Amino acid sequence: MVRWEPGARERLQEAALDLYATKGFEETTVVEIAQAAGLTERTFFRYFADKREVIFAGQELFQKAFIDGVAGAPKDATPLETVASAVISAADFFGDDRRAYSRQRSTVISATPELQERELLKMAALATAIAAALDERGVTEPAATLSAESGVTVFRLAFGQWIAPGSTRSLIDLEREIFAELGALSAPTKS
Amino acid sequence: MVRWEPGARERLQEAALDLYATKGFEETTVVEIAQAAGLTERTFFRYFADKREVIFAGQELFQKAFIDGVAGAPKDATPLETVASAVISAADFFGDDRRAYSRQRSTVISATPELQERELLKMAALATAIAAALDERGVTEPAATLSAESGVTVFRLAFGQWIAPGSTRSLIDLEREIFAELGALSAPTKS
Numbered sequence: 523m524v525r526w527e528p529g530a531r532e533r534l535q536e537a538a539l540d541l542y543a544t545k546g547f548e549e550t551t552v553v554e555i556a557q558a559a560g561l562t563e564r565t566f567f568r569y570f571a572d573k574r575e576v577i578f579a580g581q582e583l584f585q586k587a588f589i590d591g592v593a594g595a596p597k598d599a600t601p602l603e604t605v606a607s608a609v610i611s612a613a614d615f616f617g618d619d620r621r622a623y624s625r626q627r628s629t630v631i632s633a634t635p636e637l638q639e640r641e642l643l644k645m646a647a648l649a650t651a652i653a654a655a656l657d658e659r660g661v662t663e664p665a666a667t668l669s670a671e672s673g674v675t676v677f678r679l680a681f682g683q684w685i686a687p688g689s690t691r692s693l694i695d696l697e698r699e700i701f702a703e704l705g706a707l708s709a710p711t712k713s
Numbered sequence: 714m715v716r717w718e719p720g721a722r723e724r725l726q727e728a729a730l731d732l733y734a735t736k737g738f739e740e741t742t743v744v745e746i747a748q749a750a751g752l753t754e755r756t757f758f759r760y761f762a763d764k765r766e767v768i769f770a771g772q773e774l775f776q777k778a779f780i781d782g783v784a785g786a787p788k789d790a791t792p793l794e795t796v797a798s799a800v801i802s803a804a805d806f807f808g809d810d811r812r813a814y815s816r817q818r819s820t821v822i823s824a825t826p827e828l829q830e831r832e833l834l835k836m837a838a839l840a841t842a843i844a845a846a847l848d849e850r851g852v853t854e855p856a857a858t859l860s861a862e863s864g865v866t867v868f869r870l871a872f873g874q875w876i877a878p879g880s881t882r883s884l885i886d887l888e889r890e891i892f893a894e895l896g897a898l899s900a901p902t903k904s
Binding site for chain 1: 791792793830833834837854855856858859860862863866867869870891894895896898899900
């Protein structure tokens with residue numbers, strides 16, 4: 523019978539991230555992660571397909587937060603306002619208690635080209651999903667993709683500032699600020 | 714002594730793309746490509762590292778066209794105007810004589826997840842390079858990345874329309890149209 527390990531998933535994630543940060547992602551084995559978490563290799567594979575997935579687990583929930591935000595935006599919102607509302611509502615996903623974890627995760631990703639590629643593909647998939655959700659609201663192309671991609675870029679930039687060393691501002695605040703800058707980009711040249 | 718084969722690169726590219734389109738990318742071998750082009754396997758590897766690179770050769774020149782466009786934009790242009798000017802000047806890269814090749818290339822990429830990922834990463838690298846070129850002109854963040862990413866999205870959308878079945882409009886025309894739609898996105902809601 524499979525024994526239930528309280529908090530096993532979180533313990534494995536924390537142990538993995540610590541090892542990736544100190545030893546490097548390539549050099550860390552699943553056996554080491556399991557040992558550091560006080561669990562077996564078999565338990566590891568009950569939660570994650572491989573050591574890369576430890577870092578990308580929860581991608582569906584992450585994406586769903588944005589898609590739900592698109593669906594929940596006011597009916598009379600423009601495509602870009604809809605996306606801004608979705609990005610801002612998805613920020614609930616990243617409370618301040620998550621910042622230290624996100625910061626360490628990002629450091630590990632930056633150090634590993636294979637993980638960087640995976641992260642880029644995750645962001646591209648997010649933009650595609652948001653554009654599809656806009657399409658369901660009747661937004662046509664190119665407005666759907668332009669808005670979706672802009673929203674993902676704002677999220678990425680705000681997230682980068684949120685996890686920057688010493689940063690204390692909330693993700694929502696940072697997103698609002700960068701959406702304002704996005705709006706100003708298309709303003710006519712000052713004379 | 715290495716014999717110079719006139720037009721070997723182009724013959725290999727054409728043969729490869731035909732085979733990828735008919736047999737599938739995975740199923741095609743380098744030997745088959747070389748044979749179809751009337752050349753040897755050794756000649757193939759003089760031009761391309763592997764069969765994936767046949768499709769992505771020339772990426773540096775492609776990226777350079779955008780970077781040169783950023784450098785050549787009028788000094789008083791806004792960040793977004795600078796990117797628009799770069800994207801439009803890089804369209805010279807894709808004359809109408811290239812449309813059939815681009816169309817076939819795109820069909821092959823769409824059918825092969827591995828190539829789709831490679832294409833996404835190429836676009837992400839392009840956006841990063843454009844943002845860096847803007848930074849050299851004194852554009853700060855987040856304006857540099859927001860403008861660069863918007864420009865790449867406009868390029869991707871215009872390119873998709875350019876190679877669509879039956880499309881006859883020029884890439885420049887399509888880009889201008891989508892940049893106009895981008896500008897309209899941030900317009901205040903109609904009342």
